Amino acid sequence: MVLVQLFGCVSNLAHTVKRTVLLDADPTAVWEALTDEALLSEWLASEVELDPREGGELVCRFEDGEERRGEVAVVEEAERLAFTWHRTDGGESSVEWIVDAVADGTRLTVIETATPAGPMLAAAGWAPRLGSLRLLLGRLVLA
Amino acid sequence: MAAQPSPLPGPLEERVDLVFGALADPTRRHLMELLAAEPGATATGLAATLPISRQAVAKHLKLLHEAGLVSSRRRGREALFELDPEPLGEAVAWIGSVGTEWDRSLAGLQRLLAR
Numbered sequence: 082m083v084l085v086q087l088f089g090c091v092s093n094l095a096h097t098v099k100r101t102v103l104l105d106a107d108p109t110a111v112w113e114a115l116t117d118e119a120l121l122s123e124w125l126a127s128e129v130e131l132d133p134r135e136g137g138e139l140v141c142r143f144e145d146g147e148e149r150r151g152e153v154a155v156v157e158e159a160e161r162l163a164f165t166w167h168r169t170d171g172g173e174s175s176v177e178w179i180v181d182a183v184a185d186g187t188r189l190t191v192i193e194t195a196t197p198a199g200p201m202l203a204a205a206g207w208a209p210r211l212g213s214l215r216l217l218l219g220r221l222v223l224a
Numbered sequence: 225m226a227a228q229p230s231p232l233p234g235p236l237e238e239r240v241d242l243v244f245g246a247l248a249d250p251t252r253r254h255l256m257e258l259l260a261a262e263p264g265a266t267a268t269g270l271a272a273t274l275p276i277s278r279q280a281v282a283k284h285l286k287l288l289h290e291a292g293l294v295s296s297r298r299r300g301r302e303a304l305f306e307l308d309p310e311p312l313g314e315a316v317a318w319i320g321s322v323g324t325e326w327d328r329s330l331a332g333l334q335r336l337l338a339r
Contacts, residue, residue: 098323
């Protein structure tokens with residue numbers, strides 16, 4: 082029992098949140114909702130500025146006054162968008178949006194992972210870091 | 225003697241990093257498991273149940289202590305180790321608030337695309 086609780090806590094330590102939603106729209110419409118500033122401002126934050134290119138800037142202004150800045154890391158047209166942003170109260174994290182066509186619409190997967198800021202990991206760059214976090218999470222779950 | 229709190233450095237990212245590093249090793253995770261079952265264990269006692277030396281156990285415990293996952297207190301010449309769940313609580317809080325935010329915004333996206 083203790084072990085189950087402990088490993089429950091330990092796997093959470095990977096600081097990863099994953100959500101999957103089914104959307105009643107085709108992947109092209111979903112991609113537009115993920116990359117168009119006016120559409121983003123209707124669901125992600127109250128005001129969103131996004132330059133949807135690798136290295137492009139992201140600014141999200143929220144109703145409570147928080148301004149969250151970020152940078153686009155990966156753009157794979159109509160398939161995947163990844164960016165990092167800095168949460169005022171939660172530190173830096175990376176976010177990945179994955180778009181998949183399914184029989185009756187589109188599946189969107191969101192993965193947000195806190196970014197550890199150690200020198201070794203920082204030097205390794207964003208993508209390998211995310212990969213190693215996933216490996217770590219996998220090992221912890223299997224442990 | 226008073227319990228010696230584990231040292232937690234300042235910024236969240238640094239702490240997360242230390243915790244990650246500490247947990248990346250299967251022996252250290254096993255040590256945490258043993259400490260959960262037996263709070264107040266010594267490095268010698270822990271080494272007796274593992275195929276590694278007391279010195280190796282002490283080294284792993286030092287890293288866990290630096291990550292804030294294990295606290296120690298002294299009894300005579302021996303250090304007694306305990307699991308310290310505080311960094312785990314921080315992780316759970318992060319997951320809770322980030323998850324809630326995505327649930328809310330993705331519900332908004334679903335409404336937007338259903339129009």
